[in-house]
Amino acid sequence: MVAVILFATVSIQSAIHAAFPVGTIATPVTRGDLTIVRVDVVTDGGRMKRDLLLQRFPFGWQMIKFGSPKLLPCELKARGAGDSAVAFFSNSIGLGNDTSEYCSAPPQDEGPESDVIAVRSLMERKEMTPAVRVVGNYAVGSWYGWGGGETVFAKKQGEWKRAGGGGGAFSAQDLTSLYGVPPAIAAKLASPDDRSQPTTRFKSLSAT
Numbered sequence: 660m661v662a663v664i665l666f667a668t669v670s671i672q673s674a675i676h677a678a679f680p681v682g683t684i685a686t687p688v689t690r691g692d693l694t695i696v697r698v699d700v701v702t703d704g705g706r707m708k709r710d711l712l713l714q715r716f717p718f719g720w721q722m723i724k725f726g727s728p729k730l731l732p733c734e735l736k737a738r739g740a741g742d743s744a745v746a747f748f749s750n751s752i753g754l755g756n757d758t759s760e761y762c763s764a765p766p767q768d769e770g771p772e773s774d775v776i777a778v779r780s781l782m783e784r785k786e787m788t789p790a791v792r793v794v795g796n797y798a799v800g801s802w803y804g805w806g807g808g809e810t811v812f813a814k815k816q817g818e819w820k821r822a823g824g825g826g827g828a829f830s831a832q833d834l835t836s837l838y839g840v841p842p843a844i845a846a847k848l849a850s851p852d853d854r855s856q857p858t859t860r861f862k863s864l865s866a867t
Contacts, residue, residue: 669719669784671696675711677784678722678804687713688752690744694720695730695752710752714738718780722804724766724789729755733762766790766801774798777819778812794847797840799829801850809850811838 669677671687671694687694692715699708710726712734723738724730732745732754740748748754768775770793778798782788786802796814810824811834822838828850834840840848 669721671713671720674713674720674722674784678786688748690747691740692716693735693738693740693744693748695748697752712738716776716779718776721779721782721784722787724787726755729753731755731757731762731765733757734765737765737767768792770794770798774814774819781812781819781821782810792848794844795841797834797838797844797848799834799848799850801828811840813838 671689675696685697687696694713694715696711696713697708698711699706707728709728710730712723712726712730713720714723715721724734726734730748732749735745735748735754745754766789768779768791770791774793775791775798778791778793778800779788782791782800783802786804786806789801789803791798791800798812798814798819800810800812802808802810806826808824808826809829811822811829812819813822814820829837829848831842831845831849834845834848835842
């Protein structure tokens with residue numbers, strides 16, 4: 660049975676306003692299901708310009724991640740962008756240069772698409788959600804922005820429910836001891852590295 664998600668579609672503006680009480684945002688640059696918006700963000704390291712990536716899902720738009728300060732072609736490809744879309748964004752707003760250090764494994768969703776979408780729809784809207792990993796009846800969603808961490812979900816009677824979460828990345832042992840995730844599944848769900856965790860945490864944002 661496939662679960663049908665019924666709720667109002669989230670617009671680009673409302674997706675951003677869920678995190679920041681900004682009056683206006685810069686004109687979004689959109690191609691297919693991806694949008695980039697250039698913003699001013701104030702982090703614990705000061706004010707800087709960054710490109711914000713959003714992606715459209717059946718429930719609407721969701722914030723995926725910030726560039727550093729620009730997004731990389733490999734990050735767009737990890738979200739399903741083809742070469743023509745990457746060229747479009749490069750010409751329209753500009754992209755950074757791929758680096759082997761980061762692009763060897765950019766954060767991306769793992770698991771059945773319908774489950775990934777259902778879990779993403781339950782993530783906290785005020786944070787970035789760079790990746791969701793689903794294995795069997797368990798899932799972990801990475802988030803960052805006003806903090807950084809992971810949220811754990813369990814599927815019961817065909818419905819995904821939030822089981823808990825916290826700052827930082829969960830180890831396999833954490834997932835098993837705290838949330839009862841079977842060890843074999845926990846080993847696959849545990850964050851492979853800290854790429855989805857923030858190097859800086861923002862304090863406020865305004866459009867440019």
